[in-house]
Amino acid sequence: MSTGYPLVEERALSPAxxxxxxxxxxxxxxxDLPRPAAHxxxxxxxxxxxxLDPAKLGQDHSTVVDASHVSVVDMRxxxxxxxxxxxxxxxxxxxxxxxxxxCTVHNAVTVVREGIRSAAAALETYLRGHRRxxxxxxxxxxxxxxxxxxxxxxxxxxxxxVRPPLVPGLAVTLVSVEVHTPAELAELAKRRRGLRxxxxxxxxxxxxxxxxxxxxxxxxxxxxxxxQEQEHVFVAADTRFQxxxxxxxxxxxxxxxxxxxxxxxxxDEARRGHLxxxxxxxxxxxxxxxxxxxxxxxxxGELGAGEYAxxxxxxxxxxxxxxxxxxxxxxxxxxxxxQEQRAxxxxxxxxxxxxxxxxxxxxEIESQLAREDRRxxxxxxxxxxRRAIEVKLELLREFAKRGHFDLxxxxxxxxxxxxxxxxxxxxxxxxxxxxxxxxxFDDPATLRAGGAPDTEHSxxxxxxxxxxx
Numbered sequence: 001m002s003t004g005y006p007l008v009e010e011r012a013l014s015p016a017x018x019x020x021x022x023x024x025x026x027x028x029x030x031x032d033l034p035r036p037a038a039h040x041x042x043x044x045x046x047x048x049x050x051x052l053d054p055a056k057l058g059q060d061h062s063t064v065v066d067a068s069h070v071s072v073v074d075m076r077x078x079x080x081x082x083x084x085x086x087x088x089x090x091x092x093x094x095x096x097x098x099x100x101x102x103c104t105v106h107n108a109v110t111v112v113r114e115g116i117r118s119a120a121a122a123l124e125t126y127l128r129g130h131r132r133x134x135x136x137x138x139x140x141x142x143x144x145x146x147x148x149x150x151x152x153x154x155x156x157x158x159x160x161x162v163r164p165p166l167v168p169g170l171a172v173t174l175v176s177v178e179v180h181t182p183a184e185l186a187e188l189a190k191r192r193r194g195l196r197x198x199x200x201x202x203x204x205x206x207x208x209x210x211x212x213x214x215x216x217x218x219x220x221x222x223x224x225x226x227x228q229e230q231e232h233v234f235v236a237a238d239t240r241f242q243x244x245x246x247x248x249x250x251x252x253x254x255x256x257x258x259x260x261x262x263x264x265x266x267x268d269e270a271r272r273g274h275l276x277x278x279x280x281x282x283x284x285x286x287x288x289x290x291x292x293x294x295x296x297x298x299x300x301g302e303l304g305a306g307e308y309a310x311x312x313x314x315x316x317x318x319x320x321x322x323x324x325x326x327x328x329x330x331x332x333x334x335x336x337x338x339q340e341q342r343a344x345x346x347x348x349x350x351x352x353x354x355x356x357x358x359x360x361x362x363x364e365i366e367s368q369l370a371r372e373d374r375r376x377x378x379x380x381x382x383x384x385x386r387r388a389i390e391v392k393l394e395l396l397r398e399f400a401k402r403g404h405f406d407l408x409x410x411x412x413x414x415x416x417x418x419x420x421x422x423x424x425x426x427x428x429x430x431x432x433x434x435x436x437x438x439x440x441f442d443d444p445a446t447l448r449a450g451g452a453p454d455t456e457h458s459x460x461x462x463x464x465x466x467x468x469x
Contacts, residue, residue, distance in 0.1 A: 005079055006105050006170065007117045009034050009072040016065040027060040039076050043112040045069040050109045073108040080175065083124045087137040087152065093182050095137050095148055099127060099156060100175040101165070110169035119167060126165045127156070142185040149179040 011034055016026040036042055042053035044067035051063050058064070081101045086094040103119050105111055116122060127133065136151045156177045165172040181189075297303045303311070 004118050004120070005081060006074045006103070006108075006111050006119055007071055008036075008040060008074050010117075011070050013067055013070055025060065026065045028064055029059070033059065033064070033070060034072050036072050040072050040074055041108050043071045043073055043108050045071075045112075050113050052109055071112045073105060073111055075105050075108065077104050078102040078173075079104070081119045081123060083120055083127060085124070085127060085133070087134055087148070087179075089137045089140055089142055089148075089182075091141050093142055093184055095142075095145065095152075095182060096180040097133075097152060098178040098180060099123075100178075102173045102175050103167070104171045105169055106171050107169040114168040116168060116170065119170060119172075122167050123165055123172065126167075127159075130155075130159045130163075133159070142182050145179065145181060145185070152179050153177040 013028070013032060016028050034042070041055070044051045044053060044063055046063055046067050051067075053063075079102070081103050083099045083101070085097040085099065087097055088094055101119075101123055133152065133155055136155060137148050140148050157174065160174045165174075295308075297308075
């Protein structure tokens with residue numbers, strides 16, 4: 001049968017039927033078992049115990065075959081469960097309360113075993129166990145519903161905090177507390193709204209009628225005003241037309257007179273322009289050639305022959321003086337240019353000489369530095385040689401002091417050659433501490449053969465020979 005949340009369905013199972021011709025094993029048909037949704041699980045009751053189906057048990061599984069009951073459990077997260085209560089008021093009416101919880105099944109077997117068919121019923125029992133909730137409206141009328149809402153919400157939230165709801169197999173959380181408006185109060189408010197709307201409609205209708213009358217009277221008044229205004233406009237337009245015609249005629253006459261005056265002025269201006277053009281041409285001829293101007297004046301009778309010849313001679317002298325001045329100026333500029341070229345050449349020569357001296361000084365400094373480097377290397381080589389000789393002499397003295405000098409064969413010629421400093425400097429490329437600076441103590445066979453010490457034993461200063469017996 002279908003029950004709700006969290007138990008969606010409970011079904012009693014009949015004994016399983018046997019199938020097959022030979023082995024006759026038991027199995028259940030598909031219609032015997034409910035088909036759970038994706039968020040639901042099956043719990044079987046087997047021999048007084050409860051087994052959770054992990055969605056892997058087949059129809060012929062021993063748990064499914066031996067089960068006597070099967071239950072479908074809703075595993076939704078935070079499923080909403082509503083609980084409805086009624087709180088009495090002072091007016092023998094009730095405040096309907098809707099409390100919403102969020103429920104989540106965390107143990108389906110416990111839910112089935114404890115028989116939690118309806119979480120809403122269990123939570124309603126939980127809330128009815130707190131009598132203070134039903135006393136909050138005893139001193140309040142239905143019109144004081146907002147105060148009741150605050151009190152009920154605070155009381156239920158405090159109660160669920162102090163004593164959280166405990167439903168086996170479920171985790172319960174309070175979501176909201178709502179106090180709905182009572183039906184009679186809602187009906188009263190509805191009727192009041194209806195009356196208020198009717199009164200508002202009647203008032204608006206009366207207001208609209210009055211506005212219509214006013215608009216009608218105003219329209220008629222405006223119509224009369226428009227007619228009068230139109231007549232005034234027509235008269236004014238006719239007057240303006242007459243005035244405009246007279247003004248246009250006057251403007252036309254003035255324009256004709258102005259055009260006639262403008263034509264006369266242009267003709268006079270053209271006449272003066274022609275005269276100025278002729279004068280300008282004559283002035284251009286005179287300005288371009290002084291002698292042509294003189295000739296023109298002589299031809300026109302403005303100059304006599306003697307004055308004309310005198311002015312020609314003066315003009316020639318002026319031109320000769322100007323040519324002499326130009327030649328002197330050109331020679332001075334040429335001389336200045338030659339002096340500047342000679343100065344540039346001298347500066348270039350001095351710069352080249354200065355660079356040559358600087359290169360010579362740099363070469364001398366480099367040569368002196370190289371000589372000092374070679375001198376330091378030679379002194380270092382001689383100091384290393386002296387230290388090596390001192391170490392070898394100290395070693396010989398130590399052997400003599402301890403009485404082992406007769407056990408060491410010494411190459412005296414080579415030792416003397418090493419003890420006497422040579423005047424020739426060591427080659428720069430010869431490494432310090434080479435084999436020449438070592439004092440070798442060779443065995444007699446090696447000395448007689450005249451050979452050098454073996455490279456593998458070049459670091460030894462002497463070979464000590466053990467005495468026989």
